[in-house]
Amino acid sequence: MGQKCERVAVYPGTFDPFTNGHLSIVRRGLEVFDRVIVAAAQDSGKNPLFSLEERVEMIREVFRGQTRVTVQGFSGLLVDYVPTTGANTILRGLRAVSDFEYEFQMALMNRKLKPSLHTVFMMTDYRWLYISSTIIKDVARLGGSIEGLVPELIHARVAQRYDERAHNAVESQGNAG
Ligand code: COA
Numbered sequence: 001m002g003q004k005c006e007r008v009a010v011y012p013g014t015f016d017p018f019t020n021g022h023l024s025i026v027r028r029g030l031e032v033f034d035r036v037i038v039a040a041a042q043d044s045g046k047n048p049l050f051s052l053e054e055r056v057e058m059i060r061e062v063f064r065g066q067t068r069v070t071v072q073g074f075s076g077l078l079v080d081y082v083p084t085t086g087a088n089t090i091l092r093g094l095r096a097v098s099d100f101e102y103e104f105q106m107a108l109m110n111r112k113l114k115p116s117l118h119t120v121f122m123m124t125d126y127r128w129l130y131i132s133s134t135i136i137k138d139v140a141r142l143g144g145s146i147e148g149l150v151p152e153l154i155h156a157r158v159a160q161r162y163d164e165r166a167h168n169a170v171e172s173q174g175n176a177g
Contacts, residue, residue, distance in 0.1 A: 006034045006035065007032070007033045007034045007035075007089075008033060008034065008035045008036075008037065008085065008086060008087040008089070009029055009032075009033040009035075009036050009037070009087060009089045009090070009091040009120065010036075010037045010039050010078075010081075010082050010085055010087045010089065010090055010091065011025060011026060011029060011036050011037065011038050011039065011090075011091040011092070012039040012040075012041055012074075012078050012090060012092075013038075013039075013040065013041065013044075014040070014041055014044040014046050014048060014055075014133065015038070015040050015055050015059060015133070016046065016048035016049055016050055016055060016133050016137075017049070017050060017055070017058065017133060017136065017137075017150055017154045017157070017158055018038075018055070018058060018059045018062060018150070018151065018154055019128065019131055019132075019133060019136060019149060019150050019154075020127075020128055020131070020148070020149055020150060020151065021093065021095070021124050021125070021128030021131050021132075022038075022093070023062065023151060024093075024124065024125045024127075024128055025091065025092075025093035025122055025124065026038060026063075026069060028122050028125075029091050029122065030068055030069070032120075032122075033089070033091070034068065035068045035069070035070070036068065036069050036070075036091065037069075037070050037071075037072060037085050037087060038059055038063070038069060038070070038071045038072075039071075039072050039073070039074050039078075039081065039085075040052060040055045040056050040059065040071070040072070040073045040074070041073075041074060041075075041078070042073060042074065042075035042076075043075055043076065049137055049158075049161055050157075050161065052073045052075075053073070054157075055073070056071055056072065056073045058153065058154055058157055059071045061153055062151045062153065062154070072085075077113065078090065078110060079110050079113045079114035079117055080114075082114075082117055083114070083116075083117075088116060088117055088118060089117070089118050089119075089120055090107075090110065090117060090118070090119045090120070091119075091120050091121075091122065092106075092107075092119060092120070092121050092122075093121070093122055093123075093124045094121045094122070094123055094124065095124045095128070095129050095132075096129060103119075103121065106119075107119040128149075131149055136149055136150060136158070137158070140158045140159060140162055141162050146158065
């Protein structure tokens with residue numbers, strides 16, 4: 001009997017930070033794919049709050065013990081990275097119509113660059129329609145609660161990062177004064 005071909009998808013993103021919306025896409029992805037590789041991007045044009053290493057480490061912690069999920073960081077073009085994993089499918093989440101244009105543009109550019117790769121979209125759960133990493137960082141930075149919107153351990157890390165920043169800002173003001 002021939003060996004069953006494993007279905008593997010790469011779920012790329014900046015994940016700064018990884019949210020419950022991202023988590024729900026991975027969970028639903030696992031109902032369609034045998035394995036999901038969560039791939040945190042170094043080069044996404046954003047100026048992240050967490051370094052690539054920190055983002056990878058936090059997401060690994062979220063999926064600790066889940067053998068069907070692996071977490072990696074990558075730099076350079078997504079279409080160059082995906083084939084190195086053995087996968088030929090990119091998984092992306094869509095929240096609203098507003099995401100469509102950007103996602104469509106990326107999917108078409110990726111296809112132009114590497115026609116052998118496919119992009120599969122999954123609809124985000126309605127509970128996470130309104131969240132994004134940016135809005136979560138904004139709320140946390142200004143002291144609002146992000147409880148229930150990100151995994152617990154990420155909640156703690158985001159709060160800690162803003163505490164450190166506030167502390168450093170006070171110190172440098174003190175030094176300047
Ligand atoms: N639930 C909640 N929020 C979601 C979500 C979901 N299911 N899916 C996406 N989002 C949010 C994210 O939080 C993020 O918010 P932000 O813009 O405020 O940070 C936004 O939607 C999209 O971010 P994310 O899913 O992390 O992807 P991205 O758009 O940051 O990632 C890459 C883009 C990494 C896939 C792309 O830049 C890339 O491929 N980079 C590598 C270099 C490359 O190949 N470039 C050419 C691409 S054509």
